Amino acid sequence: DVKVTQSSRYLVKRTGEKVFLECVQDMDHENMFWYRQDPGLGLRLIYFSYDVKMKEKGDIPEGYSVSREKKERFSLILESASTNQTSMYLCASSPAGTGHNEQFFGPGTRLTVL
């Protein structure tokens, strides 16, 4: 059974803190993605990665960075958390290549920045 896990379901941090969100997949997928989900806006892509140590900016990368040191793990970093980064964060993975490859999602991390 395919699985994407995220380190926390709920997280509360203070403004200015450095925040790490971890995502692990056990499907040997090449592609990994970080989205944020906000009411009325759907899911918006923050960063994605096609391979180890590779990263590409998505649509809303400002205020975020990522790290992919191992194939199975993709970390999202908020260098200095701000209240406007309060959101639901979803990680996803998919195999590489052409075709209608499905993205598999983690359960999400609901981050509150006070």
Next chain:
Amino acid sequence: AQTVTQSQPEMSVQEAETVTLSCTYDTSESDYYLFWYKQPPSRQMILVIRQEAYKQQNATENRFSVNFQKAAKSFSLKISDSQLGDAAMYFCAYRSDIAGGTSYGKLTFGQGTILTVHP
């Protein structure tokens, strides 16, 4: 850039009845995929159904089917014989199929539609 629009923030249906969720998209590409994802309350997002743009035949998965109108750039989801377990947020998503493009592999999502199923 591609955009996906779901114009119905909320929909409701009676159990055992049929409901249709709307989705429109904008793209200049000819090769792409369209998806409907379901996000149940407090549970992981899962794929419901997908459609290849080059296929004229509408995709079907059990009680779920789509009405894909390529010229109109419309991709609606029909749920037949609705069940209580269908209650969820539904997202329409677009994926480019142009190999090597910067958007390759990325999903562009609509705003989502909350579906309520009444017993």
